[in-house]
Amino acid sequence: MNIQNTDVLVIGAGSVGSMALWQLSKREGLDVVGIEQYGRVHTHGSYVGESRVFRTAVHEGGTYVPMIQRARTLWRELEAESGRNIYAEVGCLSIAPEGFADFTTALGTVRDFDLKHRTLDTEELRREYPQHRIQDGDVGLLDAHGGGLRPEVAVMSALKIAEANGARLFFNTSVIDVEERPNGVMVRTTQGAWLAQRVVVASGSWSSRLSPELDDLLRLQVLGLTWFMPERPELFVPERFPAFLRDVGSVHFFGAPSFDGYAFKACTNPEWPVYRDVADVPKHHTREELIKIGQRAAELFDGINPEPVRESVHHCAYTPDRLPVVDRNDSGRVITIAGLSGHGFKFVPQLGEWAAQLVAGEDTTIDPRFALAAHMERLAVTGPYTGGGH
């Protein structure tokens, strides 16, 4: 068997992998290889779907704020290096009934961290955002640095820069297994084998296939996307319609302005079960699901056609408490980043930077709760993620 050598091999050229490749490729004298089972930017990953909500007022509390602030700087660097528009800082508007728990946490976060924001009462929401049908008692929080990220453009840009910096990328090549040896890590692929001094496993929803130690921890949540045509598309353009999160009763909607000029994104998730393997995840909504989502959307947005004009169904690997796994194994050779739990795109450049620092054995600011051992201790108490986490 022909075995090739490299300093660092990144498995998966998706959200985390592309950012790790970008960051690693900046390091002088390091030979960097990326292996991706599909083509360069494809339709199967967790990043697919035109936009991702970026917000600094993260409802999960202050855990993520420093990560997101660093990611914000790195998103701007990626834009500058690539010359592409990736981060549309149009604001992110949370709308919920007064006293709603997630909303209150987000408000606490922006106040504690002194993040630029504005609060809106019911009348202000109605006056300034007529696209939303505002319910009595709704209040708003505009996260000024929030907005929409362009995930496909981001992944493409990071990969292009990595390649221009000398990284070697191999597409339509699947990693079959990873095995530590005394002199490195053997990575067998469908196109031959590599002996790498360091490996970054960034294989998203497929992580458990390559890293059996993640099998008990990770579960796949199905996440659907839907786009609707408004009668007045000019009201839904990024300049007038921020990215949004809406909570009405038990229904959670999220979405983004119209980037294509005719439809905007508004999504809510049916009660899908969790899965263990990507092969089992449904590929589309059912007709009944689309009708129901359309009816709900028409209750929340003014003047929209309730039939989605685009729809797609995706997956993402979740941990029980939705904290990511960011860890290096005992030998220091294998770095694993997984379990981004449906909210991780916004901070992937930070994860890419951490991957490069872990490869180099440098100090990082990684939260100790992201370590695999810490996850497993919590898992023993909570049990695995069971769904409903978006």
Ligand SMILES: Cc1cc2nc3c(=O)[nH]c(=O)nc-3n(C[C@H](O)[C@H](O)[C@H](O)COP(=O)(O)OP(=O)(O)OC[C@H]3O[C@@H](n4cnc5c(N)ncnc54)[C@H](O)[C@@H]3O)c2cc1C
């Ligand atoms: C519908 C949806 C909406 C979301 N909304 C938001 C949002 O608004 N804001 C936010 O911040 N986050 C959001 N997220 C979460 C975020 O998009 C994901 O957490 C993130 O994209 C996961 O990145 P990843 O690198 O782990 O996986 P991916 O981006 O899927 O990358 C994994 C890559 O590894 C490759 N791979 C896997 N196995 C192998 C192998 N054996 N050999 C070679 N290659 C392999 C895959 O093909 C893939 O390219 C959303 C997710 C979904 C699905």
